[in-house]
Amino acid sequence: MIRVGTRASALARTQSGLVAAALTAATGEATELVEISTAGDTDPAPLRELARRASGVGVFVSALREALLDGRVDVAVHSLKDLPTAPAPGIVLAAVPEREDPRDVLVTRPGLGGLADLPDGARVGTGSPRRAALLREVCRRDGRHVEVVDVRGNVDTRLARVHADLDAVILAHAGLRRLGRGDEVSEVLDPAVVVPAPGQGALAVETRADDPLADRVRAALDHPPTRAAVTAERRLLAVLDTGCSAPVGAWARVEGDRLVLLGAAAPDADADADVAADADAGDVVRVEEHGGTHEAEATGERAGRRLLAARTGTAGTTRRTSTRPGPRTTEHEESLR
Numbered sequence: 595m596i597r598v599g600t601r602a603s604a605l606a607r608t609q610s611g612l613v614a615a616a617l618t619a620a621t622g623e624a625t626e627l628v629e630i631s632t633a634g635d636t637d638p639a640p641l642r643e644l645a646r647r648a649s650g651v652g653v654f655v656s657a658l659r660e661a662l663l664d665g666r667v668d669v670a671v672h673s674l675k676d677l678p679t680a681p682a683p684g685i686v687l688a689a690v691p692e693r694e695d696p697r698d699v700l701v702t703r704p705g706l707g708g709l710a711d712l713p714d715g716a717r718v719g720t721g722s723p724r725r726a727a728l729l730r731e732v733c734r735r736d737g738r739h740v741e742v743v744d745v746r747g748n749v750d751t752r753l754a755r756v757h758a759d760l761d762a763v764i765l766a767h768a769g770l771r772r773l774g775r776g777d778e779v780s781e782v783l784d785p786a787v788v789v790p791a792p793g794q795g796a797l798a799v800e801t802r803a804d805d806p807l808a809d810r811v812r813a814a815l816d817h818p819p820t821r822a823a824v825t826a827e828r829r830l831l832a833v834l835d836t837g838c839s840a841p842v843g844a845w846a847r848v849e850g851d852r853l854v855l856l857g858a859a860a861p862d863a864d865a866d867a868d869v870a871a872d873a874d875a876g877d878v879v880r881v882e883e884h885g886g887t888h889e890a891e892a893t894g895e896r897a898g899r900r901l902l903a904a905r906t907g908t909a910g911t912t913r914r915t916s917t918r919p920g921p922r923t924t925e926h927e928e929s930l931r
């Protein structure tokens with residue numbers, strides 16, 4: 595019996611169920627889902643506070659990893675974009691299964707179409723500084739202002755807001771599709787414009803490093819093109835994490851044996867500021883790097899350094915940069931509760 599650790603949310607259970615079924619199909623061995631509640635699920639404290647206490651370890655990730663190390667489960671399944679870039683001692687990323695759609699989507703209220711139909715002053719919900727900054731940027735191009743409203747909670751809760759008080763919400767296409775709610779999407783956003791979060795749409799399947807199960811999980815579930823893409827994206831994020839607190843997007847696509855990596859860094863967001871605050875706008879910096887699929891780390895490193903140079907090379911402007919290692923890891927500040 596392979597015990598598969600999962601968070602309790604509908605999305606987490608769906609994702610872990612997919613992994614468990616694929617493991618059974620590939621190995622012939624039975625699997626069971628074991629629910630682990632995480633601080634992010636149970637603690638009413640604000641996510642930023644939880645993140646600070648966890649000193650940078652994703653609040654949704656650490657409880658699952660503890661269960662893995664304690665031997666309560668044999669496999670832990672996470673959304674890859676919620677996984678911190680720092681390695682976890684005693685744990686390996688055994689498999690990165692084939693990714694779902696990495697793009698963000700806009701879900702608008704009944705009667706509105708897509709992005710182009712958002713009126714000036716539209717109220718758009720997201721808790722992600724990356725989504726907020728990139729959406730503001732794209733609307734600013736044609737002179738529209740959007741009011742970003744900080745929304746939290748699971749996918750259902752966020753979708754319900756477009757039937758209540760918001761004109762639109764931005765979500766990951768992958769999560770909606772996995773929950774069977776893909777038909778509620780109003781527009782799939784161009785990933786060259788609203789550059790997805792590093793690892794978005796991909797799952798992370800972790801095992802104990804010393805468990806022979808690691809090799810079987812890899813053989814059963816790992817998808818090398820997806821692994822190459824997310825390796826480049828996460829390397830880019832890791833480079834920026836050390837030197838800047840700007841919201842970061844990274845999206846790599848695989849074309850044959852080549853990677854095309856797009857990176858974006860938005861104007862620096864104060865980790866303590868409300869996402870909804872219309873922060874001092876600067877320009878979003880974008881870079882594109884190409885490399886072989888076997889040079890994913892190097893490709894991500896180059897792209898990250900170029901972004902960092904562009905962001906920190908603007909001393910003398912009103913833009914702030916920070917070398918303080920903030921609690922931000924990925925997009926965990928918006929993670930599903």
Ligand SMILES: NCc1[nH]cc(CCC(=O)O)c1CC(=O)O
Nearest residue numbers: 673765766769794795796928929
């Ligand atoms: N931020 C939380 C989170 N973590 C993973 C997903 C969706 C699935 C994925 O991106 O793989 C979501 C929801 C969202 O961003 O809309």
